[in-house]
Amino acid sequence: MSAQTAVLIGSTGQTGQRLLKQLLSSPDYSQISEYGRRVTDLKSISGGKEKLQQETVDFEKLNESGLKDGKWDVVFITLGTTRKNAGSAEAFEKIDREYVLNAAREAKTDGKDQRLVYLSSAGADASSSFLYTKSKGLTEIGLASLGYKDTIIFRPAVLAGVTRPESRPFEAVGRCVTNVLSHITSSVEIKVETLAKAMAKAGSLGSASLPTVARATQEGKEGASFTVIGNPGAIALARSES
Numbered sequence: 001m002s003a004q005t006a007v008l009i010g011s012t013g014q015t016g017q018r019l020l021k022q023l024l025s026s027p028d029y030s031q032i033s034e035y036g037r038r039v040t041d042l043k044s045i046s047g048g049k050e051k052l053q054q055e056t057v058d059f060e061k062l063n064e065s066g067l068k069d070g071k072w073d074v075v076f077i078t079l080g081t082t083r084k085n086a087g088s089a090e091a092f093e094k095i096d097r098e099y100v101l102n103a104a105r106e107a108k109t110d111g112k113d114q115r116l117v118y119l120s121s122a123g124a125d126a127s128s129s130f131l132y133t134k135s136k137g138l139t140e141i142g143l144a145s146l147g148y149k150d151t152i153i154f155r156p157a158v159l160a161g162v163t164r165p166e167s168r169p170f171e172a173v174g175r176c177v178t179n180v181l182s183h184i185t186s187s188v189e190i191k192v193e194t195l196a197k198a199m200a201k202a203g204s205l206g207s208a209s210l211p212t213v214a215r216a217t218q219e220g221k222e223g224a225s226f227t228v229i230g231n232p233g234a235i236a237l238a239r240s241e242s
Contacts, residue, residue: 003030006203007072009103010079012038014162015119018196019078024048028204033070035103036079059099067106074203075107075148078119082132089131096132097139104143113149117203119195122157122231140219144226151226152202153219154195154234161191190231197238202229211242 011020011034020040023032025048032051034040039054057065079100086092104116118140123130126137144151202210207227210216215233220226229237 003028004073004204005029005031005033005070006074006076007033007035007067007070007107008076008078009035009100009107010077010119011036011040013078013080014159014192015195015199016078018193019076019199021045021048022196022200023076023203024051026200026204028200029074033072035065035067059095059102062102062106065106067103068109070107071109071112072107072114074115074117075104076117076199076203077104077143078199079103080119092131093135096135097142100139101142101146104146104148108146108148115150115152115203115206116143116146116148117152117199118143118154119199120153120155122155124153124155140226141224144220145224150207152207152216153226153228154199154202155228155230156190156195156234157231158189159192159195160189161193188231190235194238195234198229198234201237201240201242205242209242211237211240213237213240 006023006029008016008020008023010016020034023029024045030051033053033055035055035057037056039056042049055066077100081092081095083089083092086095108114120136120140121133123133124136124140125133126141128134128137140153207216213236214229217228218225219228
């Protein structure tokens, strides 16, 4: 398999940071482009800088971003937020769904077989009564309808190993609980480094070549279907030799 080119949108988040490093260190990728409102400090990158191109973008003016000119093999999107950080439900949906869909649409190249890999969330459901999971579900459906050759959606559970500048006591307590449960089941928690590794592998392999341990399933409808990898599958994929 020849090395592929990739673009990562949303690289400064918890998963995006680790995914960028995975892509830069992987021989499966020959060139990585990083697009976002902010880009990674090069001092924090230990290897693979020669493969990296960085571009800051205004998500309100994506037509000026140059995303359309990239012609990448794989488009990774880890962009997202929370209602608290966004400030309102409307702002949350704008960032979490509208920006994601617009970026994926802009990065798509007509006439080229491309793969889209999106970081969603466990419980994503377009019919959910909860804002967060409903937004993720609607985003998944929207991405699948864009016409990418292959669309892979990751739905991780609680992320372990994250580093945040602010203290979140209740979140810390929750992680203690899921950490204990993770020794019993692989459905409740995933280390963020593990998730990033699984996403990089899936982007390289594609849906058709995923090993059975990924427990990949198909959702959506004809003409707008997508591959789903849940928490247990992501953990197993990261550990596999594929």
